[in-house]
Amino acid sequence: MPDQLLFGTEVFLNGLMAGVLYALVALGFVLIYKASGIFNYAQGVMALFAALTLVGIMDGQVPFAHLINAVFGTEVHHFGWNIPSFLAIILTMGVMVALAWIVQQLIFRHLVNQEPIILFMATIGLAYFMEGFGDIMWGSDIKKLDVGIPQGMNALIDEVTYGAFGYGFFIDNLDIVAAVIATILVILLVLFSQYTKQGRAMRAVADDHQAALSVGISLNFIWVMVWSVAGFVALVAGIMWGAKSGVQFSLSLIALKALPVLMLGGFTSIPGAIVGGLIIGVGEKMFEFLIGPMVGGATENWFAYVLALLFLVFRPQGLFGEKIIERV
Amino acid sequence: MSENKNEGYVTADGRKIGGTLMEMKNITLRFGGVKAITDISFDIKEGEIRAIIGPNGAGKSSMLNVISGFYVPQEGEVWYKGARRPSMKPYEVARQGIARTFQNIALFEGMTVLDNVMTGRLNHMKANMAQQAIWKGAAEKEEVANREVVEKVIDFLEIQSIRKTPVARLPYGLKKRVELARALAAEPSLLLLDEPMAGMNVEEKEDMSRFILDVNDEFGTTIALIEHDMGVVMDLSDRVVVMDYGKKIGDGTPDEVRNNQDVIDAYLGVSHD
Helix, strand or coil: CCHHHHHHHHHHHHHHHHHHHHHHHHHHHHHHHHHHCCCCCCHHHHHHHHHHHHHHHHHCECCCHHHHHHHHCCCCCECCCCCCHHHHHHHHHHHHHHHHHHHHHHCHHHHCCCCHHHHHHHHHHHHHHHHHHHHHHHCCCCECCCCCCCCCECHHHHHHHHHHHCCCCCCEHHHHHHHHHHHHHHHHHHHHHHHCHHHHHHHHHHHCHHHHHHCCCCHHHHHHHHHHHHHHHHHHHHHHHHHHHCECHHHHHHHHHHHHHHHHHCCCCHHHHHHHHHHHHHHHHHHHHHCHHHHCCCHHHCHHHHHHHHHHHHCCCCCCCCCCCCCC | CCCCCCCCEECCCCCEECCEEEEEEEEEEEECCEEEEEEEEEEEECCCEEEEECCCCCCHHHHHHHHCCCCCCCEEEEEECCEECCCCCHHHHHHCCEEECCCCCCCCCCCEHHHHHHHCCHHHCCCCHHHHHHCCCHHHHHHHHHHHHHHHHHHHCCCHHHCCCEHHHCCHHHHHHHHHHHHHHCCCCEEEEECCCCCCCHHHHHHHHHHHHHHHHHHCCEEEEECCCHHHHHHHCCEEEEEECCEEEEEECHHHHHCCHHHHHHHHCCCCC
């Protein structure tokens, strides 16, 4: 195979891997949107918050340390223990469920039957609040997240491809793990929403509140559940992105990359979020590889948004979104 | 009809009606300063078809919403199965075995007919989440049992041909029938129908009447319904409550009600003083 083609294939594969990470973030959006009709602007910040909490718990950081020290003149920073990552992940999940419950009790319980735009505004408020709250709780310095996921070039793939084509492919171990975990996550989510009682109730609530109540579904319970699941997805996304690029404020901006993914895949489709993520991931890498050199590069910054714009014009419901059927 | 409230009676067509299933005692419902229902009492007996009729704005739907827990009355007591019912959320009422349909149809439009009817079985599913997800153990047995009930209902209401169709694509009359199917799937002790025949043509009305009678006959379901069409109501129901301006103006068999002067006035129109 010619070198260019091999290099292209490698770019393609890396694009797929990046796409998986985009899809992970987009999934969180789709879940909440499907179940409650809320476009959750805070999803990215939730991923950041989850990652911050995870690092904090693992390192035995004292929550609100700066605040406590400033108010009481103490010098506490760490409890002095380290918690194994598996246990810390479970504890963080507990925090995300508690967060879901608080969000439901304090905000969305009072906004039942409000316009979607009002719910959306509430999530913007939530995003800003959590951004600040995360900082106060865990500090704003850049943290390293190491939960034991292998990183760096996968030697096996490099060797095999070198043996076969005389050109070793560079694929990051972290990306491979992310892809596997994302696949498992999606299978779990599909099983959950299609086959369990709670999943069916969740779809029912998304469709019609009144009808859901009349068959005995508690709206409050379903919403806490949905926010918890979104918190779980945020945690997984937070771990993957945090391990890749460190836990810092910019982590919350991955939400912006999820927007074009959603426009491509449709806001209501789980498979759509996956395929949308892959298309954006592969698309922006291949575009940079093929067209980039002709236009001076840096196309990765805008490619996804332009693609999303084209979709908005020609296919607003996305690739897999529900076509709006209206009887008049 | 028996004088003792807790005893049943035998209808004109020879069906035996049981004791009191639900009793509304002195219900008053206000929206701000507006009284939607004023001091109304009536009972629903096991196995009967009970109708609530009245002109527009009489408070019939409000009454149904009180029974199903969507509205909480300011005064009065709701007694169900011999016990006073505390103030409840609609979903809790549904879990007690009271199913309902809506005047303006509330279906899950994005789901198929089958999925819609299956939601009626949600309260009959007890297996845990993991079992359900992998379809093993208790979940498998349960799902089979639930599907049997659902298939029976689908069969009964003659909607086999549309079972895989998304509800949004169905015409109005069929949607009404799917809504009835979902309520029936819950195997309710009390079935509330809010204008089951509103907006239907004569043929559809005849079908719906037949279904309501058959449901009562076959499953022994107690039914409370609201309807505008006087002819239909008189043919269907065993006993009728008549409301006007939020007050009860008549209660009895269709014949008794038909000859009640207050009722005649309310429907034909005399000046209210």
